[in-house]
Amino acid sequence: MSEEPRAPRADAQRNRDRILVEATALVSEQGTQASLRDVARRAGVGLGTLYRHFPxxxxxxxxxxxxxxxxxxxxxxxxxxxxxxxxxxxxxxxxxxxxxxxxxxxxxxxxxxxxxxxxxxxxxxxxxxxxxxxxxxxxxxxxxxxxxxxxxxxxxxxxxxxxxxxxxxxxxxxxxxxxxxxxxxxxxxx
Known part of the structure; x- marks a missing residue:
């Protein structure tokens, strides 16, 4: 019996959303090679959290x-x-x-x-x-x-x-x- 995928936890979804908001802004400013470390920092998450969402x-x-x-x-x-x-x-x-x-x-x-x-x-x-x-x-x-x-x-x-x-x-x-x-x-x- 297959299980349906669970919805992400609310805090995980908030982190993902913040990463995307900050990545959009940073990539607009600095381009597609913008620092992923800066994206994580601006989103208020650790680099590991960023990589969990976006490997x-x-x-x-x-x-x-x-x-x-x-x-x-x-x-x-x-x-x-x-x-x-x-x-x-x-x-x-x-x-x-x-x-x-x-x-x-x-x-x-x-x-x-x-x-x-x-x-x-x-x-x-x-x-x-x-x-x-x-x-x-x-x-x-x-x-x-x-x-x-x-x-x-x-x-x-x-x-x-x-x-x-x-x-x-x-x-x-x-x-x-x-x-x-x-x-x-x-x-x-x-």
């Missing part, structure tokens, strides 16, 4: 980003159902680019997990990547996006645009212009 940095990032990735997947599905294919892809890609730029170091972290199926972060963003891939495929079927563009190309370009914000702040103000240039490069030639 690796990727586990913590997956918990932080999982909901955002799920929202992006849902958004892709909604846009795909209601907007023309090119507009749906452009709107979704813009949202993805802005979100990936929210945390310093996230674009590089996301790219590193693309080919690592054992990564917790890989698993948590797979649905989001697949949803974006469906938007790309729909735009290609309509002939508005080049047929030689693969989903991995799309994510690499979006991550590169996100990376610019943190690496070259002087170019951050040109992000929308650069985004338009990328979209123009993706479009099928007449």
């Amino acid at each position: 690796t940095r990727e586990d913590l990032l997956a918990a932080l980003l999982g909901r955002r990735f799920e929202q992006l997947a849902e958004r892709a599905d909604a846009l795909g159902a209601e907007a023309p294919a090119e507009a749906a892809l452009a709107d979704w890609l813009h949202e993805f680019t802005l979100g990936a730029g929210a945390y310093h170091g996230l674009p590089a972290t996301l790219l590193a997990t693309l080919h690592d199926p054992d990564s917790a972060l890989h698993a948590s963003c797979l649905r989001m990547r697949q949803a974006g891939g469906r938007l790309l495929a729909a735009a290609q079927r309509e002939g508005v996006i080049r047929p030689d563009v693969e989903a991995v190309d799309l994510f690499a370009l979006a991550n590169a645009l996100s990376w610019i914000d943190h690496q070259t702040p002087a170019l951050a103000e040109r992000r929308d212009h650069l985004f338009t240039l990328v979209l123009d490069g993706l479009r099928a030639r007449a």
Whole structure:
């Protein structure tokens, strides 16, 4: 007879919630390589408590980003159902680019997990990547996006645009212009 998993104790759930709140703030300030020791300190827990909840940095990032990735997947599905294919892809890609730029170091972290199926972060963003891939495929079927563009190309370009914000702040103000240039490069030639 299998037992149902028990709900975490109230104090354990509070610790987990505090860790996530403080990790969100610290990763926003310092990037995805922020010190886990600082996360624990700010959350008011010991490092062992942090590791009990999140055994690796990727586990913590997956918990932080999982909901955002799920929202992006849902958004892709909604846009795909209601907007023309090119507009749906452009709107979704813009949202993805802005979100990936929210945390310093996230674009590089996301790219590193693309080919690592054992990564917790890989698993948590797979649905989001697949949803974006469906938007790309729909735009290609309509002939508005080049047929030689693969989903991995799309994510690499979006991550590169996100990376610019943190690496070259002087170019951050040109992000929308650069985004338009990328979209123009993706479009099928007449």
